[in-house]
Amino acid sequence: MERKWTDEQLAVIGHRGGNLLVSAAAGSGKTAVLIERIMGRILDETSPINIDELLVVTFTRDAAREMKERIGSAIAEKLEAEVNNNPDSQLTRRLMKQSALLSEANMSTIDSFCKKVVMENFKEAEIDPAVRTMDDTEGVIIRKKVIEDLLEEEYERKDEDFINFVEYFARGKSDKVIEELILQLYRFSESLPDKESWFDKELTNKEVAFAGSDFENVLLEFCMDMLRELRREAEKFVSLSLSPYGPSQYEEAGSADVALFNSLLKADSFSKLISLAGEAGFGRLSTKKAPDVDEEKKELAKNIRDAYKESFNKLREDFLSESVEDVEKSKLVTARVIRELIRLTRAFDEAYAGEKKKRNVVDISDWAHFALKVLTDCEGRPTEAAKVYSEQFAEIMIDEYQDSNLLQESILTSIAREEDGLSNIFMVGDVKQSIYKFRQAKPELFIEKYNRYSEGKNERRIDLHNNFRSGGEVIGSVNAVFEKTMIEELGGIVYDEAARLVKGRVDKEEDALNITEVLLYDKDSEIPKELLKLSDIELEAHLVARRIKALITEKKDEGKSLKFSDIAILLRTNVEWAESFRRVLISEGVPAVCESGTGYFSAWEVQVMLALLKILDNPHQDIPLGTVLLSPIGGFSEEELAKLRIYANSLGEEGADLWDVINLSKEAKCQEFLDLINEKRSKLVFTPVHELIKELFTESNFYSYVSAMPSGETRAANLDMLVSKAKAFEATSLHGTGHFVRYIDRLRKYEVDFGEAGVGGVDAVRILSIHKSKGLQYPVVFVSGMSKSMNNQDSRAAVVIHPELGIGIDDFNIETREKKSTIVKKMAARKLRLENVAEEIRLLYVAMTRAEDKLILTAGCDKVEERLCIWKNDEQNYLSLSKTNSLLDFAMPALIKEKEEGRLKLTIKGAGELVDKSLDEMAEKEVVKSDISNLIENLPETENYEELSRLITKEREYIYPYNEAVGLKSKMTVSELKRLHLEEEEGGEAPFEGGIKTDFEAYIPEFMREEDEKVEGAARGSLYHSILSRLDFGRSYDEASFKNYLESLVIDKKITEEEMESIVIKHFMNFFKSNLYERMSKAFLKDKLYRESPFVMGMDAGDGEVKEMVLVQGIIDAWFMEGDDVILMDYKTDRVYGDKGSDELIKRYKVQLDNYALALKRITGKEPKERIIYSFSLGKEINLEA
DSSP states (O other): OOOOOOOHOOOHHHHHHSSSEEETTTSOOOOHHHHHHHHHHTTTTTSSGGGGGGOOOOOOHHHHHHHHHHHHHHHHHHHHHHHHOOOTSSHHHHHHHHHHHHGGGGEEHHHHHHHHHHHHHHHHHTOOTOOOEOOHHHHHHHHHHHHHHHHHHHHHHHHHHHHHHHHHHHHBBBBBHHHHHHHHHHHHOOOOOOOOHHHHHHHHHHOOOOTSSSHHHHHHHHHHHHHHHHHHHHHHHHHHHHHHSGGGGHHHHHHHHHHHHHTHHHHOOOOHHHHHHHHHOOOOOOOOOOOOOOOHHHHHHHHHHOOOOOOOHHHHHHHHOOHHHHHHHHHHHHHHHHHHHHHHHHHHHHHHHHHHHHEEEOOHHHHHHHHHHBBBTTTTTTHHHHHHHHHOOOOEEEEGGGOOOOOHHHHHHHHHTTTTOOEEEEEEEOGGGOGGGGGGGOOHHHHHHHOOOOOOOOOOEEEOOSSSSSSSHHHHHHHHHHHOOOTTTTOOOOOOOOTEEEEEEOOOOOGGGGGGEEEEEEEOOOOGGGTTTHHHHHHHHHHHHHHHHHHHHHHTTTTTOOOOEEEEEESSSSHHHHHHHHHHHHEEEOOEEEOOSOOTTTOOOOOOHHHHHHHHHHOOOHHHHHHHSSTTTOOOHHHHHHHHHHHHHHOOOOTHHHHHHHHHHOHHHHHHHHHHHHHHHHHHSSOOOOHHHHHHHHHHHHHHHTTTSSHHHHHHHHHHHHHHHHHHHHHHOOOSSHHHHHHHHHHTHHHHTOOOOOOOOOSSSEEEHHHHHTHHHOEEEEOOOOOOOOOOHHHHHEEEEEETTTEEEEETTTTEEEEEEOOHHHHHHHHHHHHHHHHHHHHHHHHHHTTEEEEEEEESSHHHEEEEEEEHEEEHHHHHHHHOOOOHHHHHHHHHHHHHTTSEEEEEEEGGOOSOOGGGGOOOOOOOOHHHHHHHOOOOOOOOOHHHHHHHHHHOOOOTTTTTTTTTTTTEHHHHHHHOOOOOOOOOOOOSSSSOOOOOOOOOGGGGOOOOOOOTTTHHHHHHHHHHOOOTTSSOOOHHHHHHHHHHHHHHSOHHHHHHHHHHHHHHHHHHTSSHHHHHHHHHHOEEEEEEEEEEEEEESSSTOOOEEEEEEEEEEEEEEETTEEEEEEEEOEEEEEEEEHHHHHHHHHHHHHHHHHHHHHHHSSSEEEEEETTTTTTTTEEOOO
């Protein structure tokens, strides 16, 4: 049946000549229109073009591939019909030509097009044509190496500006923050068409005085915009006060507020505005009682005034409380630091480019910069190469235009025919779905054209707002929410008549079952004891699981079919949420799959395969070898491995590693395993890694085994992903199993995770992020986790970067450690925050418009009744929206009104209503082959159903009796045992320092430390222990003799001069005068003083009935004998003070000394009579009660 197009769609399809911007709302048939337009261009009766004369740029490779396939199908369909009618017609010949040219058609992502441009002009790009594109993981490793080398060089140079920069940002003992700051600015600069010009402009701006600068004008305009908004709110307050039954007694105060804002708006300079704001104040509301006042209106009026007063005070605090002189002072301090950050970023960029050139590789983002270099000259004008492409492409089509950035815009504009007056750019997208700000997308490009383009010939805009995806219930909810939230002040979008969705579906009538729902889990409700271990995420997941099961039943009762795969759960973020939801849904009997961004390397099947690769590279590795032996590939049990070890010991090979133990055995099972490993090792030299991996898991049946396990599709996909990653690795300059294993180890070191592989084609609920859902649709959509706070990390970072406002940092005094936020940083952070709010609203739009038939919004919510009242009174103006912090708070004010009008179902559940069984059963039980075999072997005759039921129930309900011991290590240090028993986290052994107490520890790399620098932190504690372990306790010491002793340690290279300088002599003088030293000295002279005594002992650990034997190791500082008595003592350098210092040390170390005492009892056979702590900071001994 021929498709029926709307008038707007036909206008898009038939438009010729001039630029065209198509604003295509969600579900408006954008892709179908785009394909029909392409077909129209190549089959145009008056001026047809060939398909290779079109440049079609898509956002993803999948979209480009799908478009080519659909155009190929459309051409084939028309060709078949035309051949049947007239095989020799001109149209037949044209269609055949287009079919042949389709493989050459330029339909790709912008990155692929840029690569094509560069490779066709590699000389102009100054690039080797044999260059290779790195994958993301290889890039991470190279960038890490480059930045580490760069910082090493900088530390060696000891440049003052660099040292100042490190002091400014680094905390503690790591300079990781320095790396992150450089990479942050580098990543930002990669999206700019001319990053060097941006850096130069930023450096210039930092040198210009604040007064009279462009930034002052921007800041003044921002404050004026805010004041105008506040005045509107004050006028609204006055109107409400004067309305029927309004609180008329408040009108006087409201009018004064309006006058106040009017006076502030008359300021003609920023300094004048600061002066006026400092004098501004609000009068008190009248306490008079007016007759017939509506209490609801009175309360609403108070809320309006409180809101604009709070907003004004915040504006004044952030931007109008600091004098221009103070702003100038902060600018001087921060300018030096920002200059250094830009210098380091440029140095990194240069070094990284050099490293990539040496390896003959590029990042995927490099193609765009190389392409711009080919297509534009130094002044940004099109080159001869650009003119060639301009002549080749009759039309440039840009899909998902709302996600373009400045760099992409510059590239595509350079090859358009703008200079010749022949506009030929077709742009289609929906700015309401621009959700890729983290990729530097600039929706402002779309908005600018949206507002500028008219119905003219050369620049035209057409809106497609008919939605052919969703039912009326979904569309009604979408329109209700975004009429309130999408306003021009936030994101530049107005959700007006042109933007509203219009129902285009005629296949379904409205259905009561499809009413939009909001499901809230009340966090304040009483949680049953058995559910206390559940997180809020898991409780919300149970809420969703129960609704899914009920929904399927409801549909079934109506004679309608709803499959699990018809349902999607969309999350603001997958991290932590996706896996929790999947686990809970499965425990509730709802099949579910998710694509997680983490967890790949921790997946059991991946760990087994990586362990196998490690032992192929080097079999003398006990842990990887043990992993493989205990897996289905080896097929050994723990008991079998223990017997093999005993057999090796009987042959006198106690020290043999596990590989040698296997070789010593004569058992057939061991020989089979050795034959397998040796055979595969013999192939390492000539077999590609990806082929080897595939061969290993295929021949061992490991692939089939994991496929049959729970979540088998995901496990198999993880193995497939390992093959593909190995294949990608082999495209690099490194080859071989050993290199691949070390490559994976580096990825894990740098915290790179692929995320578990996704699966398709199974009947299961899909769990995915909102970003991943873009372009998809499902009959039923749950938008969950809506109360999660939005991500504002970029606006809260140490360095805030904004394309227009530049770089903002705090004013930090290195000497006093005092910090204050600068006006530039606060302004940039505010702008980013508002941009984030706008994007969060667009994210909610994308999520809600994925639903075809039914939309369900879910969240965990505290203070539900209070929140319902707030939502009901929230008018969602600029002030309230700009403070909103979750998807739930964006949606609910409008949806409350929908509920009141019967278009929304609101359900609130307590924790006790969500789960009706103990969550001890919630975790998935991994069924392994031996479990299944044992169960089958013990099954009775099938007619004995009661016995069968009993066995299955016993298997299913089995609870591991030693579950409490699972978290215990087999070997622990005394310090670890101490931490397990402490009620509060203890801060470790921190030495006493004279002078001011501070939590800050300056970071200076060890090789940069000046000669007079003191040893800090736990390093001094170790130093004191080292000195005491060598000290001659048979002597008495004064300051001179003790210093001589220290100098002898330096000569013998037992300590360094810097360490000697750091020692506080009076600490030791107090110790030498103590009664404890006298007792230790007497024991020393009798050879009864024992120092640094190591021990390892077995002891029970665990709680309740579970007692698990663990090995405990430690070193006793010192113990001595006084007659027949054992005296235990321990040195402590913790920084403690005053009368409570002793109690604090006892609380911290009692468990540790108890374990030392137990060890001494086993060594000597005697219970220590005394347990003593000597505190260097307190200068005294502390006796613990035995």
